[in-house]
């Protein structure tokens with residue numbers, strides 16, 4: 080494993096972070112709770128020390144069980160909570176109660192990083208004016224060490240709330256969307272996180288678009304029809320097959336996607352979600368692999384650098 084410092088938090092974190100959400104949720108629904116706990120143990124065995132949870136993922140109990148007996152200072156635990164759940168705007172008391180329930184399920188007294196989950200400008204005033212003061216009282220009690228936000232990429236593909244959070248210097252860590260076909264954080268976010276030493280966790284590096292070949296083909300065809308990508312990418316099994324070759328090229332599209340995210344300047348941790356130990360092992364191998372060849376990176380930037388709001392939705396046929 081490779082480790083890095085998560086910005087001004089000073090936390091030493093693995094560059095690959097285990098996402099306990101996404102559509103896989105550690106395989107909790109597909110396989111079961113013992114399997115989900117086993118996924119966490121398998122991650123620790125691979126040297127992953129950053130485990131990303133959320134109240135809404137339903138996996139905190141499984142994570143808590145997996146971590147029994149493991150020294151608390153040997154891993155970095157994060158969780159998050161939405162400010163609006165199923166259309167209900169949480170009161171500060173409800174929000175804090177949810178956070179405390181997370182701590183109980185995770186079987187810990189504190190998390191290292193707490194994220195306001197899926198923050199966007201529409202939720203901003205309530206989150207910052209109403210929820211945050213109550214949350215900071217929990218921080219004073221030692222229940223979390225660093226405050227963070229995760230963005231809401233589908234609603235704000237140009238990172239509006241993230242940018243506001245950085246401009247107001249509210250957060251020590253940001254979780255943001257970045258991928259082969261969603262690169263605008265390079266101009267909009269990373270210059271600020273780097274300057275302010277704010278830690279970054281990347282999500283949506285693979286998601287559905289790079290794990291469902293039909294979604295990639297469908298997306299490319301739609302973008303080509305709109306004149307946003309060259310028409311010669313259409314009609315291929317893998318429209319990004321130019322990335323797959325010998326001499327340092329990618330082994331497959333997921334390998335390309337993880338390596339692309341990992342080596343973006345400003346990226347600290349690449350999150351991945353999976354319900355499969357085999358997938359986990361190959362994802363970690365990709366995240367630890369060298370950068371894609373410079374010519375490939377340049378081509379990805381030339382072809383897709385201008386795209387906004389691509390690959391952020393779920394695949395419709397799932």
Ligand SMILES: NC(=O)c1ccc[n+]([C@@H]2O[C@H](COP(=O)([O-])OP(=O)(O)OC[C@H]3O[C@@H](n4cnc5c(N)ncnc54)[C@H](OP(=O)(O)O)[C@@H]3O)[C@@H](O)[C@H]2O)c1
Pocket residue numbers: 097098099100101102103131132159196197229230231232254281282283284285286287290333350351352353354355357358359361362
């Ligand atoms: N707003 C937020 O706060 C927010 C939003 C989204 C995500 N997140 C965080 O980021 C983490 C990652 O989520 P993500 O949105 O980036 O998507 P993701 O969960 O990483 O999606 C990856 C998808 O690809 C599949 N996959 C993974 N490795 C594979 C492999 N080697 N071969 C084939 N398929 C593979 C997974 O299914 P399999 O189970 O079959 O492997 C999954 O469907 C989440 O778990 C969560 O912690 C946070």
